[in-house]
Amino acid sequence: MPGxxxxxxxxxxxxxxxxxxxxxxxxxxxxxxxxITFEDSNPLCGDKFKxxxxxxxxxxxxxxxxxGRGCAISRASAMVLIDEIQGRSYEDVDDISRDxxxxxxxxxxxxxxxxxxxxxxxxxVKSGLQKNGYKVANAEEExxxxxx
Amino acid sequence: xxxxxxxILEIAPESLDVAAIRxxxxxxxxxxxxxxxxxxxNGASSQRPEQVINAMLEYYHKYNANIHRGVYRWSxxxxxxxxxxxxxxxxxxxxxxxxxxxxxRNTTESLxxxxxSWGRANIREGDEIVSTxxxxxxxxxxxxxxxxxxxxxxxxxxxxxxGQLDLTDLDTIVNEKTKLVTFSHMxxxxxxxxxxxxxxxxxxxxxxxxxxxxxxxxxxxPVDVQALGCDFYAFSGHKMLGPTGIGVLxxxxxxxxxxxxxxxxxxxxxxxxxxxxxxxxxxxxxxGGTPSIAEGIGLGAAVDYLTKLGMDKVRQHEIELTAxxxxxxxxxxxxxxxxxxxxxxxxxxxxxxxxxxxxxxxATMLDRDAIAIRAGHHCCQPxxxxxxxxxxTRASFYIYNTPEEVDRxxxxxxxxxxxxxxx
Ligand SMILES: Cc1ncc(COP(=O)(O)O)c(C=O)c1O
Numbered sequence: 001m002p003g004x005x006x007x008x009x010x011x012x013x014x015x016x017x018x019x020x021x022x023x024x025x026x027x028x029x030x031x032x033x034x035x036i037t038f039e040d041s042n043p044l045c046g047d048k049f050k051x052x053x054x055x056x057x058x059x060x061x062x063x064x065x066x067x068g069r070g071c072a073i074s075r076a077s078a079m080v081l082i083d084e085i086q087g088r089s090y091e092d093v094d095d096i097s098r099d100x101x102x103x104x105x106x107x108x109x110x111x112x113x114x115x116x117x118x119x120x121x122x123x124x125v126k127s128g129l130q131k132n133g134y135k136v137a138n139a140e141e142e143x144x145x146x147x148x
Numbered sequence: 149x150x151x152x153x154x155x156i157l158e159i160a161p162e163s164l165d166v167a168a169i170r171x172x173x174x175x176x177x178x179x180x181x182x183x184x185x186x187x188x189x190n191g192a193s194s195q196r197p198e199q200v201i202n203a204m205l206e207y208y209h210k211y212n213a214n215i216h217r218g219v220y221r222w223s224x225x226x227x228x229x230x231x232x233x234x235x236x237x238x239x240x241x242x243x244x245x246x247x248x249x250x251x252x253r254n255t256t257e258s259l260x261x262x263x264x265s266w267g268r269a270n271i272r273e274g275d276e277i278v279s280t281x282x283x284x285x286x287x288x289x290x291x292x293x294x295x296x297x298x299x300x301x302x303x304x305x306x307x308x309x310x311g312q313l314d315l316t317d318l319d320t321i322v323n324e325k326t327k328l329v330t331f332s333h334m335x336x337x338x339x340x341x342x343x344x345x346x347x348x349x350x351x352x353x354x355x356x357x358x359x360x361x362x363x364x365x366x367x368x369x370p371v372d373v374q375a376l377g378c379d380f381y382a383f384s385g386h387k388m389l390g391p392t393g394i395g396v397l398x399x400x401x402x403x404x405x406x407x408x409x410x411x412x413x414x415x416x417x418x419x420x421x422x423x424x425x426x427x428x429x430x431x432x433x434x435x436g437g438t439p440s441i442a443e444g445i446g447l448g449a450a451v452d453y454l455t456k457l458g459m460d461k462v463r464q465h466e467i468e469l470t471a472x473x474x475x476x477x478x479x480x481x482x483x484x485x486x487x488x489x490x491x492x493x494x495x496x497x498x499x500x501x502x503x504x505x506x507x508x509x510x511a512t513m514l515d516r517d518a519i520a521i522r523a524g525h526h527c528c529q530p531x532x533x534x535x536x537x538x539x540x541t542r543a544s545f546y547i548y549n550t551p552e553e554v555d556r557x558x559x560x561x562x563x564x565x566x567x568x569x570x571x
Contacts, residue, residue: 044524072506
């Protein structure tokens with residue numbers, strides 16, 4: 001179906017761009033004296049992200065760095081996330097949901113597995129904050145598949 | 149090297165009537181994104197034919213009751229259906245008797261049964277357990293747990309570059325300390341068929357018990373547990389046209405008789421006093437609690453279906469389809485195919501990667517063309533590591549798959565090359 005190809009091309013194009021931006025700007029970026037270092041993985045595929053965060057006294061996120069491996073969707077959503085949280089208070093992280101990231105990617109995801117890809121970076125950041133005593137809502141719940 | 153597949157390959161029966169088979173699987177007429185779904189994820193779970201679904205429906209509609217204790221007709225009929233399924237499975241794998249056929253939930257539970265029951269009674273400090281580097285986590289983790297608990301060693305048969313088990317050092321890996329050797333009959337990532345005869349021969353020289361993970365072989369090729377020469381053989385109903393929630397452990401009677409029970413409670417006992425109990429006959433001694441009755445009956449119907457087709461024909465169909473797919477896929481630039489390239493030495497499972505495209509991203513593209521394949525580590529993280537990949541994409545075939553579906557996969561891979569800028 002020719003129409004389909006065009007749609008797939010365009011949709012994926014933006015995700016691939018974001019993923020490439022992530023590889024260039026954020027992947028491997030080392031945060032000096034990070035306050036938080038946290039690793040999480042997607043047990044379904046073994047993809048892994050490690051996040052490092054530097055926060056100031058006001059709880060603002062001053063620096064973010066990621067290492068690890070992931071598919072284009074997980075890397076693209078990590079890029080969107082970084083743009084959202086850099087320079088913002090950790091409390092604002094609470095307002096970011098997986099669905100919001102997916103909206104910004106401009107793609108439709110209906111596979112439960114791919115939803116986990118899209119949420120991996122957010123989950124890593126939220127869990128990292130939580131494990132270090134910052135009050136943010138539990139990101140794990142978002143990973144639970146819904147019926148209906 | 150002599151192995152059991154030689155016997156199978158001598159037979160060249162006529163092909164399956166795939167068009168007729170597809171009539172029995174209404175799900176294959178379902179549409180996704182405007183096309184019929186090409187279901188190529190049979191290694192994970194197969195579809196079920198009407199005959200299986202109807203056998204289960206009939207139980208629920210007409211004679212639903214618990215088994216073994218009721219003296220009314222429904223219960224007796226349910227007992228006949230459930231026990232009869234054990235007999236069908238026994239014939240299917242050429243067991244000596246249905247008493248050697250234990251119904252579990254799946255391969256994972258079957259292997260755990262051996263690890264917990266046989267393993268805890270027989271493995272001692274300093275003993276060795278031998279597995280391979282290509283195993284599914286189900287046939288690795290239970291042995292890791294057992295070895296740790298018992299302070300026993302765990303050794304692994306390595307793999308050659310082209311994905312076959314490497315038996316060069318078999319005589320040192322399997323030695324006088326070895327008490328148990330376990331390996332998959334067919335790899336769920338590479339499709340490789342293991343050299344059973346050579347491994348069994350060496351294991352028997354040192355008196356080790358042999359466990360075979362048949363999750364991928366029982367559904368796809370003729371299996372004769374007596375000819376294989378193993379002691380335990382495990383497989384899952386849901387990969388062979390049966391329902392989920394039912395699996396099989398076959399074991400040699402004398403071993404099963406000597407083993408302590410695994411899950412204790414109702415149904416598996418003979419006499420119970422407050423102080424102690426004695427165990428029921430085989431296989432019920434290992435089937436504690438109310439079993440999956442409908443699923444057992446469904447598995448019986450699945451075995452009937454496969455037996456009627458003929459497992460040699462099933463195998464032949466998959467050899468032909470896999471050979472065709474390997475040939476078509478070989479021409480795709482940037483495509484890496486893992487595992488042996490001769491379809492006669494492997495099952496209908498093809499793992500691949502397209503350039504450095506992440507398998508998940510590729511799978512999403514294929515899904516848009518209604519092609520259902522699997523992406524990830526396939527529960528074989530150590531093997532994926534050896535392939536120097538982080539994950540693979542996997543297509544796996546069954547009786548209802550066609551060359552046209554292979555063509556759709558190949559076309560979609562060419563399209564994906566464009567989308568991911570590989571050309
Ligand atoms: C080779 C192999 N072993 C074991 C298993 C586990 O089967 P189950 O999930 O039905 O227990 C599988 C299926 O994924 C498999 O392919």
